Amino acid sequence: MGKEWTAVPLTIARYRVPAQIVEASVCALRDGSAGTREWVILWQGRILDETTAEVTRVHVPRQNTGPLHFNISIDERLRLLDDVSAEGEFILAQLHTHPRQAFHSEVDDRLAIPKHTGAISIVVADFGVRWNGDFLATSVNRHLGAGRWHELRPDEVRELLEVIP
Numbered sequence: 606m607g608k609e610w611t612a613v614p615l616t617i618a619r620y621r622v623p624a625q626i627v628e629a630s631v632c633a634l635r636d637g638s639a640g641t642r643e644w645v646i647l648w649q650g651r652i653l654d655e656t657t658a659e660v661t662r663v664h665v666p667r668q669n670t671g672p673l674h675f676n677i678s679i680d681e682r683l684r685l686l687d688d689v690s691a692e693g694e695f696i697l698a699q700l701h702t703h704p705r706q707a708f709h710s711e712v713d714d715r716l717a718i719p720k721h722t723g724a725i726s727i728v729v730a731d732f733g734v735r736w737n738g739d740f741l742a743t744s745v746n747r748h749l750g751a752g753r754w755h756e757l758r759p760d761e762v763r764e765l766l767e768v769i770p
């Protein structure tokens with residue numbers, strides 16, 4: 606057993622994402638959105654060391670969604686948090702679809718589910734219909750703290766998200 610982490614360290618600079626998690630995310634977003642509504646999924650993961658985290662699981666929360674929004678009830682958020690913390694892991698990232706362009710809206714800034722500094726929020730265009738799992742085709746955003754988010758440049762995306770076999 607490694608060190609037990611009580612929070613996601615601010616120093617995480619790399620997320621290892623197993624290819625099968627990427628694939629599951631592509632399918633969950635495309636199927637959930639069904640070409641007509643926004644859809645959100647969450648990545649659970651564990652901290653490997655001060656600079657590296659690894660995604661271990663995709664969660665598809667119960668959600669109310671429409672063409673321009675998604676909402677997860679407080680009860681569902683708490684249930685998820687309980688499940689994830691019981692395993693000594695964290696919600697590292699959220700991924701959601703937009704009808705057209707991928708960008709982090711003001712609502713996304715305010716209502717992102719992972720809220721820790723460094724949290725990742727990925728937005729997928731076109732209800733995920735065309736997304737093949739290439740993160741360079743998405744909007745990858747990182748929480749700088751205090752509700753401020755930064756959209757990563759392609760070179761930053763490549764540094765941050767490492768797809769592993």
Ligand SMILES: [Zn+2]
Pocket residue numbers: 701702703708709710713728
């Ligand atoms: Zn959004």
